[in-house]
Amino acid sequence: MTDISYRLAQKRNIITELPGPRSVELAARRRAAVSAGVGASTPIYTADADGGVIVDVDGNSLIDLGSGIAVTSVGASHPAVVAAVAEQAARFTHTCFMVTGYEGYVELAERLNALTPGDHEKRTAFFNSGSEAVENAVKVARLATGRNAVVAFDHAYHGRTNMTMALTAKAAPYKTAFGPFAPEVYRMPASYPYRDGLSGEAAAKAAIRKIETQIGAASVAAVIIEPVQGEGGFIVPAPGFLAALSDWCTANGVVFIADEVQSGFARTGAWFAVDHEGVVPDIITTAKGIAGGMPLAAITGRADLLDAVHPGGLGGTYGGNPVACAAALAAIDAMAELDLAGRARAIEALALPKLRALAGTGVIGDVRGRGAMLAVEIVVPGGDEPDAALTKAIAAEAFARGVVVLTCGSYGNVIRLLPPLVISDDLLGEGIDILADVICDLTS
Incomplete structure (x- = not known):
């Protein structure tokens, strides 16, 4: 990928509990104004986003491994x-x-x-x-x-x-x-x-x-x-x-x-x-x-x-x-x-070995995907029974540590990774390492 400059600092920085007080306030307003049928994967509210980070209304900077569900591939505020x-x-x-x-x-x-x-x-x-x-x-x-x-x-x-x-x-x-x-x-x-x-x-x-x-x-x-x-x-x-x-x-x-x-x-x-x-x-x-x-x-x-x-x-x-x-x-x-197709292949090369190294936890049924569309299927140890509860817990704990990941799957047991294609290697590596730590911590 051609080198790019970022408007926001590309780092994780958690300064309040998640969600912070402003997000809690907005959540209350949401409940009073927005249909309950509109779901939410995380309880924070975004104030700014650039490259591979989301900054919430409380000033917390989180690593974005979701891209608004594969939308902000060039970043959420690409200057062009x-x-x-x-x-x-x-x-x-x-x-x-x-x-x-x-x-x-x-x-x-x-x-x-x-x-x-x-x-x-x-x-x-x-x-x-x-x-x-x-x-x-x-x-x-x-x-x-x-x-x-x-x-x-x-x-x-x-x-x-x-x-x-x-x-x-x-x-x-x-x-x-x-x-x-x-x-x-x-x-x-x-x-x-x-x-x-x-x-x-x-x-x-x-x-x-x-x-x-x-x-x-x-x-x-x-x-x-x-x-x-x-x-x-x-x-x-x-x-x-x-x-x-x-x-x-x-x-x-x-x-x-x-x-x-x-x-x-x-x-x-x-x-x-x-x-x-x-x-x-x-x-x-x-x-x-x-x-x-x-x-x-x-x-x-x-x-x-x-x-x-x-x-x-x-x-x-x-x-x-x-x-x-x-x-x-x-x-x-x-x-x-920026050759973002090439960048997607580089993301795959960086992320897949780290994810496959988690096989020893016993809960990784499969690691798969192409480019920057990657997934980890979570199962009950000893077989291929889907473990939706653990999957949900992994996503929640990753968020608590400042990394946004999404879940999916017919059985609700897949962690999906959709980082912006302009994310830096350092930020991506940190996000994957935190996700790996979460999986190890929750299964040890």
Whole structure:
């Protein structure tokens, strides 16, 4: 990574109890004003953030190993993104691209058409969130194929709208009591090497057999999958799994949708996670890391698919907001200039040996991931029984020591690490060492 300068000191500095008095005060105001349905992973409130640190309203500086769930890959206040946002906001904040267009939307679409996998002709449309992108990708696939069925997978997470809840596998907290869900969604077994022990080809064969027998290829509009499953546990499929699914889709006229909302934009050590497998999706959905923290999402895919939609069939009032597009162009430039894909690979090389050294604790079922999308699966010693309670305790104690980590997994037993790609080696190493100390302390 090219050397960068930071606006804030890149160090952990805890000066109050966590949460501190100002955060406690804000928590009380939150309870009186904000829906209880909006959760929180930590009890602090942010005042500033830069590089790999979050500074809360009480002046505590914490190591950020979450990136706002893979959003602030270039940092939470990258100067180029800040400048692009300020410049665009000073000119105009909104016109609605469906009313009067603007160059930023077109330029960003051109960038994504060139950047995403494959050298075929592509088109792009912008939305506000990953859920919207996924939902619109399904709309496109159904219209273009004239079919209805959509295949999703075990451990999948695709969002919180009605359609994307149907695609999402985990019930609590995402789906519980929110049904009925969108119909014609079918769930198939995914590749989970730690738990199924199957090769990629064998896992794909099992999934395809079920698709053909339970749905029928001629009824399937789309197969949608996260190339590295996110909320389901940062599951990296066995080699060959994605390619076999993609080949089957091509042979049967099915749209292959890669949901790269969490794994895209250099997070896994390549521009997109499918690049590791040499897979070219028909449609790719992106969000999160695309715009340096501004709300933006996209679908990019084959021109014949996206152009099949009638005018007005895609869009939205805020989709491709000019300020968000300006931020995305600046963020993508920063990713390229700083070689953040290479930086993600360096993060993997630094973190994985430290995490794998914890095997002696007896609670590490698996250490996995790609680039700066890494995970530790916590189990009961002596087997592979998930230990969600210990996982929660590890995350809580790491926070108490000044390190923000997130949990995930279908069984609630995975610690996930999503550091900003601009984090320094020293700060990353300290954060991983503290996490390791926590695991050792809680299992000794």
